[in-house]
Every structure is written in structure tokens, then in C-alpha cells.
Amino acid sequence: MGAETPPKIPLWAAGASVGGFMLLAVFFATNLLGNAPPNDEIPKLSPEYADTATVRKVRKEMTFDGAPCSSCHEGTEPLQGDPKEKGVFHEKIEIKHGRNQHCFNCHHRKQPADFSNFDGSAIKLADVQLLCAKCHGTTFRDWNNGAHGRRSGHWDVAKGGPKPTVCIACHNPHWPIFKPLKAAPAPHVNPRTRARKSAHAGAEHGGHE
């Protein structure tokens, strides 16, 4: 009997299997699992982080509030005239240089644009490292050898050699201890969990939920 009439598939079974495939197709096509969770938005690189400028600017000439030393100091000692009439004062210079608290330990008495060596001779601003070397001899030695201070340019002497930065490019001579810096952003170790984490931690990175 069964040999003559081809067997029929029960409708529920056929519907279930075809429907199953169709459901799979819809599932894949609409991507019900969804894409991977979006990455935390990482801000663009701020150019300041890769800025190779030194902490301080090195001036070519000695000035005070933009005025050359000679506009008040005539190169004689003591200072001629009433300082109050000259307009600008050095009192606002804060000195925190250990025991070295006297202007003329470093500054030259008669040549206000220069610095003073032990024997009273002048040290030019361009050679300011020699002034610092009066007390900081070991640091000066390290600086000469390249162990102290930043160098840029070329490590290869044949290609031009390193360009050292002078002491006052990093240290304020009146307050030489290195000032605290603001740290660049912390690493986003896992950008997917970071969003969740910073939502708890608060909005220090602001901008995204």
C-alpha cells in the first residue's frame, strides 16, 4: 500500500522544519545577537602630550618684565635713585633655592645682565650652566655626560650629535625644584569595560554616558 502512494509528511513536522530554517534565516539576517558592544569613545590626542617643548622658555637676553636690566641698573653699585620711582620691583620674585637666598650669589653686582663667578668675573646668560656648576658640580658633570637633563636631536655624533637643554630650560633658577605636572590620561586598558567603570567612578572623562 505504502509503495503505491508516496508517504506524506505530516504538516506539523514539515512546518516545524521549514519554519525552523526560516527563523534561522531571520535570526542571521537581522543580526539578533547584535554587533559587538561599541567601544568607549577615546578622545583625540591632545597635541600638548606629544609637545617636545621644554617646561620653561629660555630667553636670549636678560630682561625683567620685558625691560632690559640697563633701564634701571646703570652698572654701578648701589642702585642709583629711588627704586620706587623706577616702577618695577624684584620683590615678587619668590626664592626657594635652599640656603642660596641672596641675589648676588648668582647675579653680578655691576653687570646686571650677567652672572657672577667666584672670582667676581661675569658669566654670560648663554653659559648659565657654568653658574649652576658653581654649587651643583656633580649634576654639571652628569649633564655634560648626558646622564642629567633632556637631550634632543641625534644620538649619533656623526649625524649632528645631541642638543642638550640648559638647566634653566627645566628649572626655575629662583625655585629650582621641578613643579608638579598634570598627568596625561590614564590608559583605557579595556575600552569596553571602561565605559561601565567610569559610569561608576564619575564623569572625570566627561562626554559619554
Next chain:
Amino acid sequence: MSEEWKPVEDGTGISRRAFLAAAATAAVAATAAALAPMKDIADLPSLEEFLRKHYTELTPADKAAIIARISEQVEKKYGVKPNLTDPPPLDGVEFGYALNIGRCVGCRKCVFACVDENNQSRNPEIQYIRVLEMKKGSIDVESSTTEYEGEVPKKDSYYMPVQCQQCRKAPCVKACPVKATWQEPDGVVVIDYNWCIGCRYCIAACPYGARRFNWQEPHIPADELNPEMGLLSNRPRPKGVVEKCHFCLHRTRNGKYPACVEVCPTGSRKFGNLLDPNSEISNILQNKRVYVLKEEVGTLPRFYYYFDI
């Protein structure tokens, strides 16, 4: 058998032929839907790319062709014409690095100068340098943190940046099953980004956590792309390969300092030729108190930490 199984005779069933046709159509539809995301794969490797030899077996002509091809790909993707070169190692040069641990303030400028110089992925973020904030008096890296923020240096902390130590006995080189990473004559451990199979054995082998994996397509803004590129250093990496610090090969083999050395505001980072007795690095190794990280694992790093006192 057929006697026992009673075919449905009430007309609610469908024929086997019709069922098979419907089921096959539905199955094809499901397969097509499942494969649909593959239409988004834009850049399949070209035949030359697929048959490319290992970096160390390339002839100069091969290399020129590869450089031309990669330059074209970079220009197509970023709209910037790169100056892609492959500087060879210099004779009589072995690079060494020293970091003054007493001077580092942990400002992380080196991290971002490196990202900027070396075309690292911004999102997901890849950084070669990790700055560890360590408790003063402790040398336990396990208790350090990399997540500090705000003004640095913090009280009672010192900072120890860690990056690839360019080991003389590099565990990553030993671990690589396909020799995609090796040590160059100038001491720098490099990676052939086209040879790497992404197995990440090297990441497991590295005691310093210095290697990074491109889990996703690296994202670099086109206007921040550094066009000065080296084949073994900072050219944009594909997805699924490992990368790490390479002492800025494209800079240092041309005599320049690495980017992290040039940006350090405290001058803590020192770089030079270990074989030159007058170089700053030789001077530091002779005169300063020097240590290497995880000396006990026997990797013999070329990256030294030193302090002044």
C-alpha cells in the same frame, strides 16, 4: 514496516517532494543570511601579498615592491602619501636605553609621544609604554597602579615606565612558532607584521607585558597619521597581529633619538649606542647605579633603570 506506519490520509500532510523543496529553499536562505556579513570584507589579500616571503628572505626588489604596495594601501586608506622606508641596522651599533627612575614624575607624555609617532591605534587604544605608579620603598610591581590621574608626582610614589626591554635572550622570540619576531643585529626585537599569525604566544611569554595585540582594526585619524614610516616599525598594522616598542627604528637608525626620549620633560630617558664607550648610555652604565627589571628571569634586557644617588 509500511503496514505499521500509517500514512496520513486525511489530506493535512504534504508530499515529500514539496517538503524537500521548501526545506532546501529555507536552508539556503538561512545559509545566505549567515554568510551575508562576508560581503563587507573589502580588502582580501592580493596574490603577491598572500605568497609573500618572510622578511629575512626578501630580495631588495621584493622589498621595493612591498614598500610600494603598502604605501599605496596607506594612501588609499588615509589619503596621506607616506614616506615608507626600511632603514637597515647600522654597523657597530647596539642600541641601549636607560631611564632615570629618580627623575621620572609619571606625566605619561612619553606614552602619547609614542602613540603619535608610531601610529598606534587610538580606538581600541594601544600604547607601548605603561607607567607604573609604585609605592616609595617598594619594588613590588604587583601593588603598582597605572590608573592614577591628576597632578604628578604624587606623595610617597615613584614612577616606573615599562615598555619592551629589547632583551638579549628574548622569550618572545623563542616562543614565536613562525619566526615572525626576531632580533636584529642592532639588538632591536622586531616583528614582521605580515608574517605574524596572531597566536599571541609571545604575549604570554613576555615577562614585561610589553606586547600588544590588535584585537580590532586599528583606528587612526587620518590627520594624525605620521607619514614617516618604517617597514618594521610604525607603518599601520593590520588587525590580528602583535606589535610593541621597537626603539623608533625609523628614527634611531637614522641617528635620531626615539620620540619618548625627545618628549620627556624631566630628561629621565636616555638612549644611545652601547658599543660606543663615549656615549651617554655607556657613561650611565659605568657611573650610575643601574638595575634591570626582573633580572631573575634571565632575559638580559637592553633597557636599564638607573638613579643618581
